[in-house]
Amino acid sequence: MKLLHIQRVTLCLIFLWLASTLQGFGAAPKRDFYQLKIYHLQNKDQEARLDKYLHQAYLPALHRAGIAKVGVFKPIAATDAAAPVPTEQLIFVFVPFSSGEQFLKLDSDLEKDKQYQTSAQDYLNAPFDNPVYSRIETVLMNAFTGMPNFHLPALKSGPNERVYELRSYEGATEKLHLNKVAQFNNAEINIFKRLNFNTVFCGQVVAGSKMPNLMYLSTFENTADQEAHWKAFGADPEWVKLKAMPEYANNMLRMDKYMLHPASYSDI
Template sequence: MHKPTRKRRISFLLAALLGFAISFNAVSAPKREFYQLKIYHLKDQTQENRLDTFLKNAYLPALHRAGVAKVGVFKPVEEAATTTAAPAEKLVYVFIPFKSAEQVFKVEEALTKDKQFATAGQDYLEAAFNNPVYQRIEVVLMEAFEGKPTFTAPNLKSAHAERIYELRSYEAATEKLHENKIAMFNKGEMDIFSRLGFNPVFYAQVKAGSKMPNLMYMTSFDSKAIREEKWKAFGADPAWKKMSAMPEYANNFLRADIYLLRPTDYSEI
């Protein structure tokens, strides 16, 4: 029986180390989170007050007991009225990060068995058909991008009332173009946002929602003025100019909806 040569032994060792490294990275790499965005449509201040009470005193505490660490609650930035037209409906955005798709359903099941939740949330949960807490709810289910598999609660310094959270929704004309836009984010666009100090909260592909194919992401700023400065810097950034001019990324989104939000005083993100 021939003994392995020194060169062969080194090759075996390198192969073993490579295999270990691959296995270690597969185990240690964070899994991509799933996000649920609930958008409550409200008709008046009374409904908004009731919903705030429910979210703050019942829903968020119950989500924590069910294993959700942090929840974000946001409302649109109020602009000065310029007409006498009837005010638009009120909106409340609730962002819930989950570790997996399975956790989404496990948490829902846990809430049905939570007696504290049933008591604290009675006004919401037992509302009469002619006195509901909301007009309707939209629910969007998302999976985090590969390049940012977990959300980040930004470390902003300003008062809650000054902060701006920017939620963007990018629809594409086809599924292929939609995947192309996601690839653009993963291959450099997210890096530009981080380098320029956009304080990204999450980037995610919409898996179920009313607008498809679609992706959504959220960035955050200490003030509206800082947001405007950051976007000006982004538009002038050489890396962005180069990337956005590449023909392989042409026409990879059809419509962009932009929502400027502020966190509630009880938001945890």
């Protein structure tokens, strides 16, 4: 019996050693879970109040909750005099969570955060006839398997010069949408990496107003750099070959593009 016990203990130790040794070997890395909040604002007063809330209350609270980097982005003003004047201002807040569980826990963390509750008074207790925003959109995403974690851009220019390009690709059907995701995972992400697009994230939308959908954010030093990168992408032999493959035909129905720059207090 004693020998049998020793054998069982030995087998358990061997199993535990193998499990620890093989952990992560050949296994898919853990994927981030993303929230993109889009604030719709009516005037400069709302923008100033929201900036104050994000800068002094929300981002510090997220940092205390274990989310080290949060992105805040604003549309780049159009330089074309003929461009239509926007009827509202948008502010995009990108929050990368390590998991869906961390996202679900955030509201509870904020309720318990006394410093946040004090700093966010104007936002939390705004009267109905003087709100900080007109509405909020929320988009939830799983990171792509081909880019399971977000990346900080390696840029040298100042925040006002930088161009952050947020793209949204809708598919005509769920099947075609998954085909476009596969195209990214199988090759397109690698082309972006090779051409140094400084992509922050690629996410498959699991909940949002536009579905089926994927979104990604690429970053550039300035407008000229952004244009040069896309010119190089369009002429890249691997992309030319990829887009001509019949298995990837018609996998994108509609694209929305937002040209952004980071807020002065953005972490990303």
